[in-house]
Amino acid sequence: xxxxxxxxxxxxxxxxxxxxxxxxxxxxxxxxxxxxxxxxxxxxxxxxxxxxxxxxxxxxxxxxxxxxxxxxxxxxxxxxxxxxxxxxxxxxxxxxxxxxxxxxxxxxxxxxxxxxxxxxxxxxxxxxxxxxxxxxxxxxxxxxxxxxxxxxxxxxxxxxxxxxxxxxxxxxxxxxxxxxxxxxxxxxxxxxxxxxxxxxxxxxxxxxxxxxxxxxxxxxxxxxxxxxxxxxxxxxxxxxxxxxxxxxxxxxxxxxxxxxxxxxxxx
Amino acid sequence: xxxxxxxxxxxxxxxxxxxxxxxxxxxxxxxxxxxxxxxxxxxxxxxxxxxxxxxxxxxxxxxxxxxxxxxxxxxxxxxxxxxxxxxxxxxxxxxxxxxxxxxxxxxxxxxxxxxxxxxxxxxxxxxxxxxxxxxxxxxxxxxxxxxxxxxxxxxxxxxxxxxxxxxxxxxxxxxxxxxxxxxxxxxxxxxxxxxxxxxxxxxxxxxxxxxxxxxxxxxxxxxxxxxxxxxxxxxxxxxxxxxxxxxxxxxxxxxxxxxx
Numbered sequence: 001x002x003x004x005x006x007x008x009x010x011x012x013x014x015x016x017x018x019x020x021x022x023x024x025x026x027x028x029x030x031x032x033x034x035x036x037x038x039x040x041x042x043x044x045x046x047x048x049x050x051x052x053x054x055x056x057x058x059x060x061x062x063x064x065x066x067x068x069x070x071x072x073x074x075x076x077x078x079x080x081x082x083x084x085x086x087x088x089x090x091x092x093x094x095x096x097x098x099x100x101x102x103x104x105x106x107x108x109x110x111x112x113x114x115x116x117x118x119x120x121x122x123x124x125x126x127x128x129x130x131x132x133x134x135x136x137x138x139x140x141x142x143x144x145x146x147x148x149x150x151x152x153x154x155x156x157x158x159x160x161x162x163x164x165x166x167x168x169x170x171x172x173x174x175x176x177x178x179x180x181x182x183x184x185x186x187x188x189x190x191x192x193x194x195x196x197x198x199x200x201x202x203x204x205x206x207x208x209x210x211x212x213x214x215x216x217x218x219x220x221x222x223x224x225x226x227x228x229x230x231x232x233x234x235x236x237x238x239x240x241x242x243x244x245x246x247x248x249x250x251x252x253x254x255x256x257x258x259x260x261x262x263x264x265x266x267x
Numbered sequence: 268x269x270x271x272x273x274x275x276x277x278x279x280x281x282x283x284x285x286x287x288x289x290x291x292x293x294x295x296x297x298x299x300x301x302x303x304x305x306x307x308x309x310x311x312x313x314x315x316x317x318x319x320x321x322x323x324x325x326x327x328x329x330x331x332x333x334x335x336x337x338x339x340x341x342x343x344x345x346x347x348x349x350x351x352x353x354x355x356x357x358x359x360x361x362x363x364x365x366x367x368x369x370x371x372x373x374x375x376x377x378x379x380x381x382x383x384x385x386x387x388x389x390x391x392x393x394x395x396x397x398x399x400x401x402x403x404x405x406x407x408x409x410x411x412x413x414x415x416x417x418x419x420x421x422x423x424x425x426x427x428x429x430x431x432x433x434x435x436x437x438x439x440x441x442x443x444x445x446x447x448x449x450x451x452x453x454x455x456x457x458x459x460x461x462x463x464x465x466x467x468x469x470x471x472x473x474x475x476x477x478x479x480x481x482x483x484x485x486x487x488x489x490x491x492x493x494x495x496x497x498x499x500x501x502x503x504x505x506x507x508x509x510x511x512x513x514x515x516x517x518x519x520x521x522x523x524x525x526x527x
Binding site: 127128131132133135136138139140141142147 | 316319320321345348349351352353355357359360361362372373376377425
């Protein structure tokens with residue numbers, strides 16, 4: 001009997017874990033779909049969406065420029081010394097631009113927005129949950145998803161492609177600074193290679209990724225905050241801190257997994 | 268015989284191993300104020316949250332005007348919710364909104380009233396509750412008592428048909444307590460709403476209540492008028508009432524009414 005239970009127990013635990021993951025993914029998907037559909041319900045929440053664009057988008061510009069510039073500069077440095085070995089330093093512009101537009105721009109911009117705005121969203125919604133503000137909305141017959149989540153989702157869907165584009169542009173300039181200004185590669189060659197190698201499908205692929213990442217960040221971060229009260233590991237302020245941590249970790253991991261899946265479809 | 272407006276029939280609710288409601292039977296009548304008393308942590312707020320749909324019972328039935336809420340369609344539940352208002356024990360004010368925005372929120376989000384009309388209604392309520400010159404302040408800048416009155420203003424600003432008050436006077440000084448009680452009573456007489464109040468303010472709360480229900484161990488131990496409560500021979504009821512009288516400064520018996 002004990003031998004059977006030794007075999008069965010891990011399988012039972014694995015089964016329970018898989019059921020939990022599937023249920024959780026289903027709940028997150030429903031959370032996203034409801035919030036997305038409520039974005040289009042009247043009256044439109046224009047003022048709130050602009051406030052969120054200011055918070056998610058405008059306030060992220062500095063950190064996006066900073067990380068974009070240094071990412072481009074590192075790519076310029078690494079790319080130049082690698083390409084020089086093969087006598088292809090002239091391709092530096094293409095390497096920097098394609099790396100940024102296809103992969104690094106959308107992914108790093110999304111991770112930066114997760115750290116700056118996603119964590120704040122999870123904490124804000126979590127505190128509203130534990131202080132019964134979300135229950136209060138419910139008693140006033142105000143849909144909490146429409147009131148709280150939909151404007152954030154709309155703002156992120158608008159802001160993320162713009163932030164990604166900014167990251168790409170600043171990164172390309174960063175690559176030019178390190179590759180051309182500091183290491184002496186001709187600026188004309190650097191930009192000509194970008195013009196000849198980057199195609200519209202690369203740019204649109206990057207934008208598709210940024211839309212998906214925007215949805216991932218808002219959905220996961222707000223979901224974690226929204227269900228703070230159901231956490232078994234901690235209640236109150238501790239629950240909010242755990243929700244914020246798991247929101248950031250889950251968002252970053254999901255961004256990377258989604259990036260692989262999207263890349264395999266887009267290529 | 269009068270038909271109850273809201274009725275709990277054999278309602279059970281548990282949170283894990285904590286069995287909060289254990290076959291609760293309660294009748295609330297239209298146009299009356301019913302006060303629910305009982306030990307702290309005894310499930311009074313849980314009972315109140317079942318009425319407005321924040322919690323759902325594990326078993327049993329909650330009836331609204333003779334119809335089980337669970338049988339109602341989504342639109343009917345929504346309509347029911349719009350007629351109700353809830354004042355939270357911890358106020359549940361929005362920290363990021365000003366006092367004016369907090370009180371105006373239900374009107375802005377659920378009605379199509381003009382901004383000037385919303386402004387007028389909010390200002391009226393603020394005047395009535397002595398909440399002057401705090402429109403632009405945030406909840407964190409107010410005292411506990413003031414927050415309670417703001418929460419009360421928000422609960423009453425929509426002129427609801429049913430108002431659920433979860434300890435509306437906890438943390439207020441005796442003068443403010445009296446004014447809140449008077450305001451609940453005056454509003455009830457003026458608009459005829461049905462009020463359900465969770466309170467420990469005995470005997471003061473009895474002066475505005477037509478009915479009292481005592482919740483103990485998840486069951487309603489007593490249900491009736493405040494006068495009948497005072498005459499109850501049930502030892503548990505007696506012990507609880509005597510304990511509360513001993514804890515309060517104003518020892519007025521419920522049958523000796525004070526001037527409103």
